[in-house]
Amino acid sequence: MHFVETRLAKLARAGDRDAFEELVQLYKDKIYHLAYRMLGNRQEAEDAVQETFLRVYMNLERYDEQQKFSTWIFRIGTNLCIDRLRKKKPNYSLDAELPEGEGGDWYSMLPSEDATPEDRVIVSETQRQIHRAIETMPDKYKSVVILKYLQDMSLQEIGEVLDMPVTTVKTRVHRGREFLRQQLEKLDSGK
Template sequence: MKPLETRLARLARRGDQRAFAEIVDLYKDKLYHLAYRMTGNRQEAEDVVQEAFLRVYKNLDRYDENQKFSTWIYRITTNLCIDRLRKRKAIYSLDAESSDHEGLDGYAMLPSDDRTPESELILSETQRLIHEAIAALPAKYKSVMILRYLQDLSLQEISDVMDMPVTTVKTRVHRGREFLRKKLEHKL
């Protein structure tokens, strides 16, 4: 029996609007979090998700049912984010002061527990430093690091999403970690 997403994609391909709405419900939050972590901007993340669903809808006939649906939809979203980051690079530096840009703190969306104001301040400062370090990663490392550590995908799944060999993914994860370690060792 085919996975739920594959069955929904098949129904949506035949024009079933409810099936496509279910696909949107299943993936809207996951894609938003992925896009937000890659772009660092709420509005851009929303735009990316909207564009991703438009592309999914227009290209349902190209979806290969032998492939995981999640891999296909993550690839579309990741590629849209990378395209935006490339275009943005020409406009301003990723190392720019983050206080100028609203919504760059993706960690504000983490659920809260009973923390003291002091621990909250230390935690938010640490999260800000980590977020800045991730934002400063070159796009080729940033995408694999986000997929690996924030989306919790396996190396093979990242390989499928990024359409690159697992060995390349391993290398980029390793180099991304090294980049983050060097960036953070002086700040934390």
């Protein structure tokens, strides 16, 4: 896959519109999911996807073929989302009343592509709580947690995307999980 994307990026850089369109098709859903989880709003996520691809297109000549295209595009998308989060003031309350639900391992509750409708109903309430908890996370933890558990990236890949040492990524994933655990425990105890 890495080879295919590099070839497409080279063709796109040379002005091949079909090659660029193929890159868009490969990544638009992944970038949308990333943006939606980070921004918590469909319209903003769609805007972030468009802006990501616009930046990719404008900066194709800067793409370094030695690195994975996925790393490069996720870096652009993540940085855009972080910029958007910085610009908007938080409008949530940590003490907002949320319906009770079971705790457990929060990331195992995230929607799976092949979940049955029954599974979705059972976990949908918990998922809603998890997503709300993710929205309340400090930005520095939010991006690593989303890349790790929703994009299924390795610590190494996250380090490359966010341009930070793997040790920092590991610490932030740990603290992010701890933050979410505390938020979900608050919900379970009805605080």
